[in-house]
Amino acid sequence: MARYAEFIGGSRGEFTAAKDIYVRSNSGWFSDRSACYLAAGRPVITMRTGFSNFYPVGRGLFEYSTYEDALAGIDAITSDYATHSQAARELAREYFAADRVLGALFAAAGL
Numbered sequence: 001m002a003r004y005a006e007f008i009g010g011s012r013g014e015f016t017a018a019k020d021i022y023v024r025s026n027s028g029w030f031s032d033r034s035a036c037y038l039a040a041g042r043p044v045i046t047m048r049t050g051f052s053n054f055y056p057v058g059r060g061l062f063e064y065s066t067y068e069d070a071l072a073g074i075d076a077i078t079s080d081y082a083t084h085s086q087a088a089r090e091l092a093r094e095y096f097a098a099d100r101v102l103g104a105l106f107a108a109a110g111l
Helices: 002-009 020-025 032-039 067-079 081-096 098-108
Strands: 014-016 044-047 061-064
Touching (some): 002 032, 014 032, 032 044, 032 081, 044 067, 061 067, 061 081, 067 081
Parallel strands (some): 014 044, 044 061
16 A cells, blocks of 8 residues: 555656546546545546536546647646645545545435
């Protein structure tokens, strides 16, 4: 686990492609690895899969479906890395923190 955390922490961010089934179905798929990057304060650029229906994009988290979209995300991050790094961490805290996720799960289960 420590080596994985070091790898993510040593990165400036994540750029990733999603499997075609997630893109075509617009399923809202989002990578657990991307959540780790966000929690480490590392911005994420990933293919549009419908996750923007659940998570805000444009600050710390970007989606793309074209080459131009991907470049725009890269340009935005490189032009103000500190802001996007902080936004990534805040997004992770808001949407992926254990107390929020487990609290919602327990509430849905009636616990």
